[in-house]
Amino acid sequence: MQVLNRPWGAMHYRIDGPADGPVVVFANSLGTDLRLWDPLLAEMPGIRAVRFDKRGHGLSDEGGEFRVEDLADDAAALIEHLGLKQVVFVGLSIGGMIAQIISSRRADLVGAVVLANTAVKMGTQQSWDERIAAIRSGGLGSIVDLVMQRWFAPKFRAQPELAIWRNMVARTSASGYIAACHALSAAELTDAATRISLPAMVIAGEQDGSSPAELVKATADLVAGATFHVIPDAGHLPCVEQPAAFAALLGRFLKEHSA
Numbered sequence: 001m002q003v004l005n006r007p008w009g010a011m012h013y014r015i016d017g018p019a020d021g022p023v024v025v026f027a028n029s030l031g032t033d034l035r036l037w038d039p040l041l042a043e044m045p046g047i048r049a050v051r052f053d054k055r056g057h058g059l060s061d062e063g064g065e066f067r068v069e070d071l072a073d074d075a076a077a078l079i080e081h082l083g084l085k086q087v088v089f090v091g092l093s094i095g096g097m098i099a100q101i102i103s104s105r106r107a108d109l110v111g112a113v114v115l116a117n118t119a120v121k122m123g124t125q126q127s128w129d130e131r132i133a134a135i136r137s138g139g140l141g142s143i144v145d146l147v148m149q150r151w152f153a154p155k156f157r158a159q160p161e162l163a164i165w166r167n168m169v170a171r172t173s174a175s176g177y178i179a180a181c182h183a184l185s186a187a188e189l190t191d192a193a194t195r196i197s198l199p200a201m202v203i204a205g206e207q208d209g210s211s212p213a214e215l216v217k218a219t220a221d222l223v224a225g226a227t228f229h230v231i232p233d234a235g236h237l238p239c240v241e242q243p244a245a246f247a248a249l250l251g252r253f254l255k256e257h258s259a
């Protein structure tokens with residue numbers, strides 16, 4: 001467990017895997033912390049994985065309101081702090097928005113990018129306002145069933161493991177989660193996506209209830225040269241639900257594009 005001091009507070013990060021492995025930086029989604037990537041990393045012991053908790057999530061501090069661009073600055077600061085260059089950056093959902101921004105702006109730090117279950121615009125002002133209002137009146141526990149339906153296909157939702165993912169959402173700080181909802185409702189990244197000029201792979205989940213495969217494909221179409229893949233039997237978090245399939249795609253991408 002390590003900490004980077006940022007102007008808004010402490011940012012928690014960790015590094016796993018062999019020092020000589022290809023460096024992959026992971027950015028996670030709304031209502032999750034860096035453990036989101038545990039099932040995937042179990043499939044990929046050879047990579048050097050850098051993970052962090054964004055503001056208001058996991059063990060990081062909160063630090064008030066922010067925009068997705070600020071989260072991308074946090075990720076860039078971490079990569080610079082670690083003295084890394086040409087990393088492969090993998091982001092899922094809001095993490096994929098971070099990935100769109102950092103890969104369009106910081107080709108000095110990022111050599112290739114993976115955009116998973118993300119889009120240039122996710123949700124509407126109304127849908128985020130409704131979610132924020134529900135959390136303010138009933139807490140995160142009041143939305144967790146709906147979130148599980150969006151995150152996972154029915155087969156996974158019937159497994160005992162569902163409980164730990166429910167707990168991850170329900171135990172997220174409500175104010176941190178709400179701050180991220182505001183950032184999501186303000187984000188429109190068409191310009192960033194069209195400026196990405198790095199090798200890029202875009203991944204969707206066949207049964208994603210938050211960023212349906214067609215929406216993710218529309219973003220892939222904006223990124224020059226990006227490949228697009230749909231993982232079967234997966235919802236919004238294929239790195240959890242189908243880690244072997246996600247690892248197979250990422251492993252191939254790393255062979256082609258890691259420095």
Ligand SMILES: O=C(O)CC1=CCC(=O)O1
Pocket residue numbers: 028029030031092093094095122147150184210236
């Ligand atoms: O909770 C959801 O609906 C899924 C999600 C949207 C943005 C994000 O990061 O996760």
